[in-house]
Amino acid sequence: MFQKVLIANRGEIACRIGGTLREMGIRAVAVCSEVDADALHVRLADEVHLLGPAEPRASYLNIEAILAAARASGAQAIHPGYGFLAENADFAAAVEGAGLVFLGPTPEQIRSMGDKRAARSIAERVGAPVVPGAEGDDPGALARAAAKTGYPMLLKAALGGGGKGMRVVHDEAELREAFEGTRRVALSGFGDASVYVEKRIERARHIEVQIAGDGQGRVTHLLERECTLQRRHQKVVEESPASNLDPALRQRILRAAVDVAREVRYRGVGTVEFLVARDQFYFLEMNTRLQVEHPVTELVTGIDLVRLQLEIAAEGRLPLGKEEVVPRGHAIEARVYAEDAAAQFLPQAGTASRVRWPRGAFLRVDAGIESGDAVPVHYDPILAKIVAFAPDRPLALARLARALDDALVHGVVTNLPFLRALVRAPEVERAGVDTEWIEREFLHAFAALAGAPAPELALVAAALTDGRSASRAARSGESETPRETAFHAAGPWRLPGLD
């Protein structure tokens, strides 16, 4: 096993990886940007190396600086976490080129799964269903393909991602009209004018499968996760196992995921994502990294996925038995973000002056900040993940709701009020949602809740703290302001973001 591992990331995931390293007696090397010099992931590490200025390109995306830190520290392996360089094939190759171990798949596997065309053809090769569609430069041919599968269809750049330039078309006229524009976006955004038309899967659920491979063709799954609760293609709440999933369909999904990963002789842990609508499922993509939502899998399988990554890399084999993994209980996770749900979910930054994460039996909190920590503007706004575990889904959901109630973050606005309302929605309780439900239905309900005026006592308390600081100043002789007038001057107050 390695003696020293460098974590090329920050925030909650760097803290979480460091925890497993310490459990295994491996020294953890942190890296940081200038604004993160006092961050929690740095405080928890055995050793730290400064990468550069705050901008990600100069720090956490700076391959040269990360390799220099690895060399200076004597680390034998690099864990990329998620985001940043985790799915950058050039980085993986550079790490291996420097004689170090990349805790992830091979550069070729990252490259082929990162290329949508290549990934789709791998899925087709093993018989995993893909969303029906066609690629081409001829609008007539695309229209014929669309007529065969049936509208509505999605028109997008063949090499695109993240919904950029994506258009929903309802008939051939709309398809022909949108064709040229999509071509232009494809060429300017992705360097290839090819257009892809695919069936729009309506009212779909997002089901993904955690897999692990030894790099020589042995692949096993570690159950599925359901991540249907999304806002703008961003997952908000995730759980394992999926609820109300037909057992036969579930088996076919698990098998397809294993087949896709086995086809590329996948090394390490990864996730194969699917859309599920009624009794159909479709391969979406494969993520060649540790996912944000991996804790729900860890809780229901009892397997530490970071430890698994380290063991696969160090020993070249899967340290798992031959028998199928069976879920034990149910786990649900909510992502706490620094964003203002009452103001178009704008990202927030500042100092989280008072932070209290929930505690209790059957709870796990993966957090990247404590009281007094800065939330910088430069990075992903995820602050923590709160995960509840129970023998069944209703109890897990109740525990998550309680935990979200107990969580407190003051100083930076977070999405906690949004999450508290979300996990109590009747549709969420009975698992009757699809990937667009939050935007289509829940946001209106939440806006009404968020728009309700704060209770009078909240305003009174806010005004009182003004008075308190004024009276402290008066006592210390800094100000002649008498108590009375200080209080009279307090207010008025408003709820920001709502008027």
Next chain:
Amino acid sequence: MRPVELVPLGSGRYRVTVDQSTFEITVEVLEDGRLRLTHDRGVSVLQVTDSDRKRFVRIGSADFVVERVDVARAGRARGSEDRLESPMPGVVTKVLVAEGDDVKKGQALLAVEAMKMEHLIRAPRDGRVAQLRARAGEMVNGGVPLVELQALESG
């Protein structure tokens, strides 16, 4: 805007006027800094955290963020739409105009980026850029004035 008036009556008692209603409360500061408010409907324990003009208030398991309004400033902004502020803390990534430029309603003036999200600041009406207080690459806080727009003389 909801004005609050507090009149101290001695030994922790206050007469409060808010939303046209007036009532009395007793305030105690607990050892951990939380406030215990006793009022005619019972007792509430609140945690208040200061953060610039914002106050984060926790009552039970509900959080509220209230912001102190600078009356003079709010009046100016409402009156003439002449001052455009940073919508969030972030980095100014693009400055698309220069001082003295005439701009059209809806025209993008600058871009502020935070956490991979770009927000374009657009002109709320036709006008002239009287003052530009941001440079590309500069970090700004939320609510900081970035552009002063001046009305064009009509005719």
